[in-house]
Amino acid sequence: MKKRIINTFAAIVGQENIRYSQAQLHAYSYDATANFQSKPDLVVAPASTEEIAEIVKLCAKKQIPIVSRGSGTNLAAGTVPTNGGVVILFHRMNEILELDQENLTMTVQPGVITQDISVHAEQHGLFYPPDPSSMKISTIGGNVSENSGGLRGLKYGVTKDYVKALTVVLADGSILKTGGKLAKDVAGYDLTSLLVGSEGTLGIITEITLKLIPLPVYKKTGIAYFNSLEDAAKTVSSIIAHKIIPVTLEFMDRGTIGAIEDFMKMGLPRDAEAMLLLEQDGDEELVERDIQKMIDIAVAKGATSTSIAASSEEADVLKAGRRSALSALARKRPTTILEDATVPRSEIAKMVRAIQEIAQKYNVQISTFGHAGDGNLHPTCLTDIRNKEEMERVEKALEEIFEAAIQLGGTITGEHGVGEMKAPYLEWKIGESGIQVMKLIKQSLDPQNIMNPGKVFAKASKKRLVVHNE
Amino acid sequence: MSSGLQKRMQDSFQEHVNEDLIMDCMRCGFCLPACPTYLSTNYDETHSPRGRIALMKAMRDGDVVWDSSVEEAFDLCLGCRACEPACPAGVQYGPLIEETRAAILHAKPQGSKEKILRKGAFDGVFADQDKMQKTIKLVQLYQKSGLQKVTRKFGFLTLFPPFMKEMEGVLPAIEKKKERKHSNNPKKATVAFFTGCLMDTLFQETNRKTIELLEWLGAEVIIPEEQQCCGALHGHSGELEKGMRNARANIDAFDSDAFDFIVNNAGGCGAFLSEYEQHLKQDPHYAEKAARFTEKQIDISSLLIKLGLNEDLKEMKAIDETVVTYQDSCHLKNVNKVFLEPRTLLMDAPGFEFKELIDAGSCCGSAGIYNLLHPEMARRILDAKMNGVKDLQPAVIVTSNPGCLMQMQVGIQREGLDKKMKAVHIVDFLYDAIHKNQMSEVSPA
Numbered sequence: 079m080k081k082r083i084i085n086t087f088a089a090i091v092g093q094e095n096i097r098y099s100q101a102q103l104h105a106y107s108y109d110a111t112a113n114f115q116s117k118p119d120l121v122v123a124p125a126s127t128e129e130i131a132e133i134v135k136l137c138a139k140k141q142i143p144i145v146s147r148g149s150g151t152n153l154a155a156g157t158v159p160t161n162g163g164v165v166i167l168f169h170r171m172n173e174i175l176e177l178d179q180e181n182l183t184m185t186v187q188p189g190v191i192t193q194d195i196s197v198h199a200e201q202h203g204l205f206y207p208p209d210p211s212s213m214k215i216s217t218i219g220g221n222v223s224e225n226s227g228g229l230r231g232l233k234y235g236v237t238k239d240y241v242k243a244l245t246v247v248l249a250d251g252s253i254l255k256t257g258g259k260l261a262k263d264v265a266g267y268d269l270t271s272l273l274v275g276s277e278g279t280l281g282i283i284t285e286i287t288l289k290l291i292p293l294p295v296y297k298k299t300g301i302a303y304f305n306s307l308e309d310a311a312k313t314v315s316s317i318i319a320h321k322i323i324p325v326t327l328e329f330m331d332r333g334t335i336g337a338i339e340d341f342m343k344m345g346l347p348r349d350a351e352a353m354l355l356l357e358q359d360g361d362e363e364l365v366e367r368d369i370q371k372m373i374d375i376a377v378a379k380g381a382t383s384t385s386i387a388a389s390s391e392e393a394d395v396l397k398a399g400r401r402s403a404l405s406a407l408a409r410k411r412p413t414t415i416l417e418d419a420t421v422p423r424s425e426i427a428k429m430v431r432a433i434q435e436i437a438q439k440y441n442v443q444i445s446t447f448g449h450a451g452d453g454n455l456h457p458t459c460l461t462d463i464r465n466k467e468e469m470e471r472v473e474k475a476l477e478e479i480f481e482a483a484i485q486l487g488g489t490i491t492g493e494h495g496v497g498e499m500k501a502p503y504l505e506w507k508i509g510e511s512g513i514q515v516m517k518l519i520k521q522s523l524d525p526q527n528i529m530n531p532g533k534v535f536a537k538a539s540k541k542r543l544v545v546h547n548e
Numbered sequence: 549m550s551s552g553l554q555k556r557m558q559d560s561f562q563e564h565v566n567e568d569l570i571m572d573c574m575r576c577g578f579c580l581p582a583c584p585t586y587l588s589t590n591y592d593e594t595h596s597p598r599g600r601i602a603l604m605k606a607m608r609d610g611d612v613v614w615d616s617s618v619e620e621a622f623d624l625c626l627g628c629r630a631c632e633p634a635c636p637a638g639v640q641y642g643p644l645i646e647e648t649r650a651a652i653l654h655a656k657p658q659g660s661k662e663k664i665l666r667k668g669a670f671d672g673v674f675a676d677q678d679k680m681q682k683t684i685k686l687v688q689l690y691q692k693s694g695l696q697k698v699t700r701k702f703g704f705l706t707l708f709p710p711f712m713k714e715m716e717g718v719l720p721a722i723e724k725k726k727e728r729k730h731s732n733n734p735k736k737a738t739v740a741f742f743t744g745c746l747m748d749t750l751f752q753e754t755n756r757k758t759i760e761l762l763e764w765l766g767a768e769v770i771i772p773e774e775q776q777c778c779g780a781l782h783g784h785s786g787e788l789e790k791g792m793r794n795a796r797a798n799i800d801a802f803d804s805d806a807f808d809f810i811v812n813n814a815g816g817c818g819a820f821l822s823e824y825e826q827h828l829k830q831d832p833h834y835a836e837k838a839a840r841f842t843e844k845q846i847d848i849s850s851l852l853i854k855l856g857l858n859e860d861l862k863e864m865k866a867i868d869e870t871v872v873t874y875q876d877s878c879h880l881k882n883v884n885k886v887f888l889e890p891r892t893l894l895m896d897a898p899g900f901e902f903k904e905l906i907d908a909g910s911c912c913g914s915a916g917i918y919n920l921l922h923p924e925m926a927r928r929i930l931d932a933k934m935n936g937v938k939d940l941q942p943a944v945i946v947t948s949n950p951g952c953l954m955q956m957q958v959g960i961q962r963e964g965l966d967k968k969m970k971a972v973h974i975v976d977f978l979y980d981a982i983h984k985n986q987m988s989e990v991s992p993a
Binding site: 100101102104107109123170191341402414463464 | 620
């Protein structure tokens with residue numbers, strides 16, 4: 079990037095808030111996705127919506143790509159500066175602006191760490207449920223842009239269910255405000271929903287008003303171990319069929335259990351084939367009843383052992399273990415490639431079986447964990463990026479997992495986003511007309527394609543593996 | 549940038565930095581909130597473990613041009629290893645940063661001045677306990693002769709960066725070396741004492757109290773004479789080979805079936821001593837001996853508990869009216885995973901109420917000689933630490949490592965809190981607390 083342009087950015091945010099050394103450009107060339115990397119030309123850290131508007135105007139004028147980046151924990155290469163350009167950081171916009179106890183909302187800047195929002199709400203007897211596994215690191219701006227899910231999605235939904243209003247800088251530098259602290263609002267198109275999960279491709283989110291709910295008074299956590307993945311999956315379906323909606327219904331297979339135990343040393347049985355982590359919250363009576371019912375169902379479906387966490391500390395350790403699953407799996411092989419295929423929850427047993435068969439067919443090592451209760455699984459390929467031949471088999475296996483999910487009425491991504499990684503497969507899920515409509519939206523809001531280019535839309539879609547009738 | 553240097557640097561990274569260890573990092577970012585330099589640089593990814601590992605890989609792969617910004621990214625790492633317990637993937641960051649420093653040292657043309665300094669320090673002083681004693685004697689002379697007062701007054705130290713001046717203010721007065729005696733108490737264990745080069749010189753009184761405490765608890769304490777500096781300072785500066793020279797000498801010095809434990813009272817040394825096995829596992833002559841050596845390693849707090857000190861402390865009745873807190877030694881906590889033991893002892897100490905310091909587990913900025921090399925960053929990190937101290941207002945801050953001890957003293961002094969609180973080594977603290985409790989058995993000989 080030309081020195082003159084760099085200076086113009088520096089004039090907007092201040093010299094101390096731009097980064098462009100060799101080391102810095104390299105350090106912002108990746109996120110948490112294996113095998114994707116590309117350097118930006120400049121990294122800027124603005125302090126306000128207005129500064130961001132100025133940055134965008136300059137980028138629009140010079141046709142410079144813009145990538146918004148929180149903490150770089152994205153799992154679909156959504157924050158990799160694929161086409162170079164400017165990376166925008168939000169650590170100077172990390173204030174909790176307001177907690178409105180009358181409307182039960184919290185207004186925050188995008189750089190606030192997700193967990194800080196959760197803690198702040200709880201200090202006031204309120205509850206912000208979305209809890210992605212990276213919540214200790216991830217920013218709320220990233221969560222909103224990706225529409226992140228989490229362990230509590232089954233009962234409480236995902237990020238989009240808690241976004242009431244947004245301030246957004248559009249691709250021409252204009253500032254848009256959507257929504258409000260309103261329980262009802264049908265004034266025109268729901269632009270808030272459009273922008274949540276748009277992965278930085280339609281605008282830059284600069285302020286967020288979140289919905290809060292009362293903090294449940296009581297919660298309890300249980301675990302059940304199984305001799306087979308199928309028994310665990312059947313338990314999940316049966317719990318839902320019994321009209322119990324727990325907060326958390328997490329699934330981990332043997333490989334995942336072992337990896338978590340290596341990290342946490344919390345005494346998980348390494349010989350169990352599968353484990354379910356169950357949690358319910360609400361009134362004490364209901365919670366006790368539901369937990370007992372779920373344990374009973376697990377036993378009926380063949381659980382080899384079950385237990386209920388004796389304290390909230392013990393429950394927290396169990397959940398922390400689950401949150402570390404993906405990273406812990408990285409102990410096993412040099413490269414972890416994780417998928418996010420999601421199916422209707424009634425199909426979870428079939429999906430688990432399909433993943434096992436695909437792993438066998440291509441002779442690749444796949445460990446699976448995930449939010450079984452909402453049908454969102456994370457089959458994770460453990461491989462070595464340096465082994466070309468193995469990587470080819472991995473890619474085929476992953477494609478077949480996408481295909482299997484779609485055939486079961488599922489999707490290619492439940493909560494990680496399309497990013498660059500899954501762009502070639504998007505059409506499999508949404509079809510040609512889906513791509514058409516999305517492209518029309520993108521073109522009308524970002525005609526120059528400067529907002530996170532190279533994401534969501536692929537240069538070329540992958541050919542689907544299997545021809546079938548729907 | 550000469551392409552010759554670039555090539556040399558890339559080759560050196562390929563030679564020294566283990567690719568498999570790099571590949572263990574899956575870039576999830578779980579390390580970020582644990583890293584003091586990341587937090588102190590406005591969340592600059594360059595100064596995070598994830599960023600540094602990405603740069604190590606880029607240097608190996610030739611994806612980044614070696615320049616001062618890349619060098620600074622590696623230089624500014626404290627080596628506190630707080631990222632390791634935070635890492636679910638089990639990345640061995642400590643070895644990675646040491647290998648990186650070795651790679652840089654081998655490829656970088658050194659100014660003749662730095663070379664002489666390094667040679668003098670690592671081949672001379674730190675490699676040889678005798679020379680260390682002599683060097684310390686000079687310091688001793690300087691301190692005792694009254695020269696100290698004079699230079700403090702006339703500002704000789706204005707030549708040094710401001711931080712060094714503050715360090716000078718807190719250097720402990722050195723005791724004359726005394727002959728050590730063995731005790732005749734009923735024997736519970738035979739303990740070999742690794743005295744540590746800094747501990748044995750600048751902190752002789754702490755070492756004396758360590759011995760007396762152990763003897764009072766029924767340990768026979770032996771101090772093998774041939775022992776040397778542990779080699780950590782060499783290892784952390786990219787001179788691992790020289791560090792291993794010391795390691796072999798220490799392993800020989802301590803290789804006896806008579807010892808049940810090899811105890812140290814400095815967290816930084818302890819971590820490195822416990823890694824001898826790992827560093828020497830390829831050495832046919834030393835692998836086995838090193839494993840034996842590592843197995844017997846124990847820090848002073850853990851040993852005191854093993855010898856039953858916390859039970860003794862519980863029996864001492866006193867009203868807990870003074871607040872004591874604990875600043876972790878990074879290496880004791882992150883490498884040896886010892887953090888409950890010192891707290892257990894402090895909780896039981898008669899006359900004291902233990903309160904946890906906010907972020908006690910994060911580095912104080914001392915980090916070996918880091919505070920001398922990077923005074924500005926060390927200061928920022930210490931400032932954050934002192935904010936927590938000011939909130940808690942303890943009367944005593946206890947540490948388990950000489951570097952942390954001096955750094956906390958600097959912090960107290962700089963905040964003008966030296967009338968309200970002090971920083972002390974855990975051994976001195978326990979010894980004095982017990983002594984005050986009228987346990988005549990431990991009164992100094």
